[in-house]
Amino acid sequence: MRLVLIPLSVILLIDIAGSYFVVRHVANSVYDIELNEIARELLLHVTHDGREFGFNLSAEAERTLFLDEEDDVFYLITTDDGDILAGDPTLPARKKRRNGSETAYYDDVFDGKPVRIALLHSQPLVHPASEPVTIQVAETQGKRDRYMRTLLLQVILPQVLLILIAGVLIWRGVAQGLAPLRKLQHEVGMRSHLDLSPIHATDVPGEVEPLVGAVNDLMTRVDAVLGFQERFIADTAHQLRTPVAGLKAHLELALRETDFTQVQRALGHLYTSAERLSRLVSQLLSLARNEPHNVVANFQPFDLNQVALRATQDWVPHAYKKDIDLGFEASEKPVQLNGEAVRVTEMINNLVDNAIRYTPSGGHVTVRILQDEESAHLIVSDDGPRIPVEERQRIFERFHRLLGTHEEGSGLGLAIVHEIATLHNAAIALEDDTDGVGNTFTVSFPIPHAEQHQA
Ligand SMILES: Nc1ncnc2c1ncn2[C@@H]1O[C@H](COP(=O)(O)OP(=O)(O)OP(=O)(O)O)[C@@H](O)[C@H]1O
Ligand SMILES: [Mg+2]
Known part of the structure; x- marks a missing residue:
């Protein structure tokens, strides 16, 4: 509201000031014409006999000329030498004379009252070759003030009203527009901290x-x-x-x-x-x-070959103890991935742990890295007993274990593998081993695009 009402008030003030000056100009131009006519009429009565100026205006003509019900009119006619030809000598004489046929107008104070003065500096018409004379006609401002008040009322009042009405309308519009927000605030404020159902936003403004x-x-x-x-x-x-x-x-x-x-x-x-x-x-x-919901991932580029080799090496003593042949096959080129090497190591540990744990002594476990156009594959295969097809989905669930295994386990390893794969946007597949026995777990990571990788 402040953003709208303050500029609106400033506009109102500018509007009032502007209107005042326009109205004043209009009032002056209307009544200045009359003053000019009086000055020109007076000029007609200035005489010259070839040697000196005279002024000749009958009392009756003077009365008619200055007949005004509302304002007092004074005049003063002087020569350039400073001689007063006629009029009221107490009228303040203007030092700066203007030459030419144009009449000048200005505001002044006379006898303690503000007056408007018309000033004409011109040769008397009866003797155009003589020196010019200065005619000043002063008039009190009664008519002008009244005219200005009427005009101001007619011009400014509607504008003020218009802006006030606009202000009230904006005020009400904004209040009405914000009402749904208040309702929303109330709804959210009254909610229990346990209620996480969606907020109903049927009548909120589109912006919200x-x-x-x-x-x-x-x-x-x-x-x-x-x-x-x-x-x-x-x-x-x-x-x-x-x-x-x-x-x-x-x-x-x-x-x-x-x-x-x-x-x-x-x-x-x-x-x-x-x-x-x-x-x-x-x-x-x-x-x-x-858990992907809880993790703020801090991805860094790493080489999958190196990470997988290091993780596999750690399992060598364990495999040796169980008489399992643990092998590692790196891909030809380094496999640059974006992710968290620590979590990927955890994933490999769980897969290799399972492969060694559920493969009988004398078996083979191989960790292999392959790379094609779109993905990098981490493959852990063994030649132990096969996981039945109908179990291949369920073993990724938490606490799910195959019946009949004599090995110890908490049933969480593959759930962890699944979480870490999800975190890395990787897909997991479980197939029969290609040589006809055992299981093959394949985790396929998307390869970051070259430019993404540089960034
Ligand atoms: N390579 C494998 N060969 C045969 N069975 C497997 C293999 N990997 C997993 N399994 C079966 O899937 C089940 C789930 O494996 P998962 O790693 O999730 O749990 P776990 O090994 O029992 O417990 P832990 O959390 O200690 O790893 C295992 O109990 C096992 O029966
Ligand atoms: Mg396990």
Whole structure:
């Protein structure tokens, strides 16, 4: 409102000042004509006998000439030598004389009252060859003031009214336009912090719709994160309950046992349970850390060949212990990707861990990097027992494990792999190994375009 009403008031002031000067000019030009006529009439009565000036105006003519009901009119006729020919000698004489036939007009004060004066400097018509005389005709401003007041009222009043009405209309229009916003503010203010359903924006102004849309969008995302965290906490509590109960049972057993070898056995079980619990906790943390809704990704260029080689090398002792042949095949050229090398390493660790864990001793596990036009592929294959086709989707779900596996596991590894792939816009495929046995996990990363890469 301030942005509209302040300029509007300034326009109003400029308008009043402008109108005042225009009206004054109009009033003056109307009445100046009369003063000029009187001055020219007086000039007709200035005489010259060849030697000196005279002035000849009968009393009656003078009365008719200066007949004015409203204003007092005075005059003064002087020669250039300063001699007064006729009129009121107290009228202030103008020093600067104008020569020529044009009459000049100016405002002055006479006898304590503001007057308008017409000044004519010209040769008397009866003797055009003589010196010129100066005729001043002064008139009080009564008529002009009255005329100006009438004009001002007629001109300014409608304008003031117009601007006031415009102000009121704008005021009401803006207030009305903002009313839906106030309603919206009320609706959002009254909401419970648990209510993340979209705000209904049926009658908000069009300019505000994108804002409401953006807020709704944000709420949807916050809702998704909250939902994830809720499920995560519920799942975690559920999953932790069993191993913690097992831990407690083993502990109780050990406490009750007096035989040293039995205590040793119980402690052995306790250790295994604690290890399982520790794995579950670290996998849970990893799952939470890589949840795409929670991650602010800090992508950097890295070489997939190097990252995969380093991750695979770390598994060599483990594979050796289980008598598994762990191989690595890099692609010919470096594979530049945009992403987070730490998370990609975590992904490779989970895939290689599975391959070694679920492949029997004497088997083969190979990590391979391939690159084609559009994507870079990270391929982890083994020759262990195949994952049944109907299970190939479900193993990526949290806590889903195949029945009948004797290996320990928390069921989170592939869910983590899936999260990290999503974070990198990568696709995961699981196929039979090409040589007819085992499983092949392929993660395909999009290759950043050259210019994107430089940026
Ligand atoms: N290479 C593989 N060969 C055979 N079965 C596999 C392979 N990878 C995964 N699986 C099956 O998929 C299931 C889910 O794997 P995932 O890595 O998600 O969980 P996990 O290995 O059981 O637990 P962890 O979170 O400790 O890795 C496994 O329990 C296993 O049955
Ligand atoms: Mg696993």
